[in-house]
Amino acid sequence: MEAFEHFYRGGAAISRLRGGPARGERSPEEWLASVTPRSGAAPLGLSALPDGSLLRDAVAADPVAWLGPTHYARFGSDTGVLVKLLDAGERLPVHVHPSRDFARSHLSCPYGKTEAWVVIEAEPGAVVHLGFRDPVGRAELAELVERQDSDRLLELMHEVPVRAGDTVLVPAGLPHAIGAGVFLLEVQEPTDFSILLEWDGFALDGHAEGHLGLGFDRALDAVDRGPLPHDQLKALHREAAMRAEAADQPRELLPEAAAPYFRAELVRPATRATIPSGFAVLTLLEGQGRLGTSHGAELAVAGGDVLVLPHAAGPLWLDGDVVAVVCRPAEPQHAERTSTAVSASLMS
Template sequence: MKKPIFLEPLFQERIWGGNRLSKIYGYQTPSNQTGECWAISAHSNGQNVVRSGELKGKLLEDLWREYPDLFGHFESDRFPLLIKILDANEDLSVQVHPNDDYASEYEYGELGKTECWYIIDCDENADMIFGHHAQSKEEFIRMVDNGHWNDLLQRVKIKPGDFFYVPSGTIHALCKGTLVLETQQSSDTTYRVYDYDRRDDKGNLRELHLEKAIEVTTVPHVTSKVEPAFIKMSGGSIITFVEEDYFTVYKWDVQTEMELMQDAHFLLASVIEGEGTLCTEDGEYALQKGDHFILPHDLDSFKIKGTLQLISSHPNYKGSQHRKMESTARRQMANI
């Protein structure tokens, strides 16, 4: 099949959520505390359905299982990635995620959670928590036990267009006034370290997961350097933000018309700004801000016309020598 697969977004209410998903993207959200748009997901805690076409109404998990040709027979027992848009109307809890090995053993076979963030928008002078200052596990535990959060937590300034790579084991928290597109492993495992003593709608303090958090946190903190690669093209540009074990993430900035190639197993794409048209050999498809779609394996080339920005990604095989060889070959071809 050489047709794009458009998906219906799914929404999750959160104590820290707001109304920007509705105001900016026109989504029909459940309330003014909607924190997450699950845009492309086959996770059991929230699955998207196909919006239109011959596969309309099917769950993404069903496509993964029943139509492996769409995904180039990618070697995974589950759909590997999860794409979200997060509206942090208030500070999120300070948290950390496990890696694959820990999650598989202690979270009933769940994947670990390495993720990354593209800052769509944020308040002026906004910041976020990204890392910590402890130099040993003992110091980390002591500062947590004594509630020395200002001394422990590392804050960084952010602005629209910033990109952050957040490997498992990284202490982090989005803060008030931030709108983010998140690309992550397909996991819903989060260990809360600190939650500002907030209470849920029943008046109870929200649960923390300190024992597991201490076990999985990287100490001392390691900042993963992001070195985006910019390519100017006829009609626009491409930024490659990160290419790592689990995923590669791009920004497509279309000014007039860009012709692109599909050289991954499949591509995921989200329109974060503007509007235009996706053109394939099968036909033309209108694109507008807030659309999310999958470009299947057999869709080799396509054009995007208009003035719009998209964040796109594809999964990678962790530690796969074959994947590294393919990547090397593509770079060599590009230099010919």
């Protein structure tokens, strides 16, 4: 797993969950089972296996064993997903991620950065900011960014209270900011693309770093400036999704609109839960239990453990009084849909 310094503060909640040495005040993220490097800073972001080799290299060496023949036939040796722990010790700046279409056209990449959040902890009164309440003109947005008018940017956005157990889908193009006191598990497309609408007061230079090298005149084309109606906002935010009763089958935590990008499933065994085969990142959030294979191998697991599951391990089982999240890439049949179609279904 990979942790490194960022421009915003946080990290204490990750230390409480994962253990290990104390983190610096600017270590608010840990990238889990990552084959995605930090933008412009490789090999930062790439996860190592217990023997010290990079997961990226192991997958490239035997992609069918890691990813399965169906995934490999559709995507090659690309895992198609990135998972992080993120602890917002302060509010993050307002920013946006490009869509697949924008990334293909301007960044030579097949992936944009739709993402979703599984809220692990939230301080009383914690909020996130999602989308604009009313249409924002292109010139108005450009002026707000140039002026770094944080108050006005936040005033234009929806403020959404969140609690532990909620999930939120954030489509590419949607302006957003995570509020202070929110600790979450993030599943996303495998890129590190961000366009900053705000940076004043943070430890970065938005004029240099905030536009993906495109210049703001082009980068702002990635922003969805239309209004996000309340019914569509509600469809993105699933309250108490993680507080479902125990069951022996994984339960999808995200709305159907996430399916072309990734999956996130709750595993809370009633007796013994089945985890279907396929590449996945398993994050244990609480409790103690056992993870086993159909061949008789078993491993004791506990809250804070993170495991990367190869397809070749076959179906697995998990028992004990545990709560876990399994993050997976999109199923190939769902991934045929484009980000444009999904954005239209959510935002039109």
